[in-house]
Amino acid sequence: MRRVKRELDRLGVLLRTDVAGASLTTFGSGGEAAVVAYPKSVSELKALLLFFEKEGVRYRVLGAGSNVLFPDEGYRGVILRLDSLNAFSVVGSSVTVGAGLPMPVFARKCREARLSGAEYAEGIPGKIGGAVCMNAAAFGMGVSDSLRSVDILLDGEKMTLPSSALKMEYHRGGIPAGALVLSAVFDLQEGEEGHIAEKMRELARKRAATQPFGRSAGSVFRRVGEKPAALYIEETGLKGRVVGGAELSTKHCNFIVNRGGAKTEDFFVLAEEVRRAVKERTGVTLEYETERILC
Ligand SMILES: Cc1cc2nc3c(=O)[nH]c(=O)nc-3n(C[C@H](O)[C@H](O)[C@H](O)COP(=O)(O)OP(=O)(O)OC[C@H]3O[C@@H](n4cnc5c(N)ncnc54)[C@H](O)[C@@H]3O)c2cc1C
Structure with missing residues (x-):
């Protein structure tokens, strides 16, 4: 890793070393990341990737870490964060947004520009790059509606893909394997700021009424067809079950919350118990939505 740090310094890339994984994800578990790199531009990112490829350096790009769990053993490669690629510009009713812009900021900027169609983004704690990869959506609106x-x-190579070239489906953005999302263009509709703000408040109220506060990684399991995973989990009676620092939320049983000091292992031991119970009762195998980063 010393060689990697030297090269990053030479390239002028901002970096942090021995970073607590807990600070890189919303669930807040995991060991240390040896190096976290913050390229300031696409050209800096390209130079970095070239070096990684030449030297066989492992890396992983993360947005806000709101859909991933960090390994308890730590990550010995480089975590890439594209926070600096956070530009936002408007032409007519289209907006171009950098991968590093947080979704709530995207929603607010669209509201200020009197553009409707991004209201759902306010309550999603990810960044644009992660949201495009996950085809994030909430309350019937999502990325694929306007991308x-x-x-x-x-x-x-930098390239532009029209959304029609992506196989977007429920919580899958269809981004080619190994690609890094740099920015996205959304076609929105002109609207009235007051109406947009009211819609955002309404969605925030719905979210607060149905989802737990505290640290989580959002929904643990994917929908089963059109049926929410929570309906299957509800029947297991496991709501409130605790493993180490992880608890199956009593408010929304497809969420696992970190009660303090949870390990990634606690999360997956609990999630596996839920999966087994659902399988035994209904024959359905729940599929993970949350992704486990391998060390
Ligand atoms: C409290 C809470 C509520 C949530 N509510 C919702 C919701 O309503 N709807 C919803 O859809 N999701 C929801 N989520 C899940 C999560 O916020 C979304 O999936 C979000 O889009 C993930 O974005 P992120 O930046 O955190 O991605 P990360 O978790 O950091 O990464 C997710 C995946 O994308 C990859 N990735 C990230 N950035 C890039 C990039 N620039 N280029 C290439 N690959 C990249 C990562 O390697 C990883 O594989 C919620 C999560 C929490 C904690």
Whole structure:
């Protein structure tokens, strides 16, 4: 890793070392990341990736870490954060947004620009890059409703893909494997700021009424067809079950919350218990929505 740090310094890339994994994800578990790198531009990112490829350095890009669990053993490669690629610009009713912009900021900026269609983003704690990869959605609105195109970096080449070229489906953005999302263009509709603000407040009220506060990774399991996973979990009677620092939320049983000091292992031991119970009662195998990063 010393060699990697030297090269990052030489390239002028902002970096942090021995970073607590807990600070890189919303669930807040896991060991240390040896290096976290924050490229300031696409050209800096390209230079970094070239070096990683040449030297066989492992890396992983993370947004806000709101859909992932960090390994308890730590991560010995480089975590890439594209926070600096956070530009926001408007032309007519289209907006171009950098991968590093947080979803709630995206929603607010669209409201200020009197553009409707991004209200759902306010309560999603991810960033644009992660949201495009996950085809994030809430209360019947989502990324795929307004995404026009996405700029990606793949095999060292920057390219633009129209959304029609992506196989977007429920919580899957269809981004090619190994590609990094740099920015996205959304086609929105002109609206009235007061109406947009009211819609955002309404969605925030719904979220507060149905989802737990505190640290989580959002929904643990994917929907089963059109049926929410929570309906299956409800029947197991496991609501409130605790493993180490992880608790199956009593408010929304497809959420696991960190009661303090939870390990990633606690999360998955509990989640596996839920999966087994659902399988035994209904024959359905729940599929994970939350992703486990391997060390
Ligand atoms: C309290 C809470 C509520 C939530 N509510 C919702 C909801 O209503 N709807 C919903 O859809 N989701 C929800 N989520 C889940 C999560 O916020 C979304 O999936 C979000 O889009 C993930 O974005 P992120 O930036 O945190 O991605 P991360 O978790 O950091 O990454 C997710 C995946 O995308 C990859 N990735 C991230 N950025 C890039 C990039 N620039 N290029 C290539 N790959 C990248 C990562 O490697 C990883 O595989 C919720 C989560 C929490 C904690």
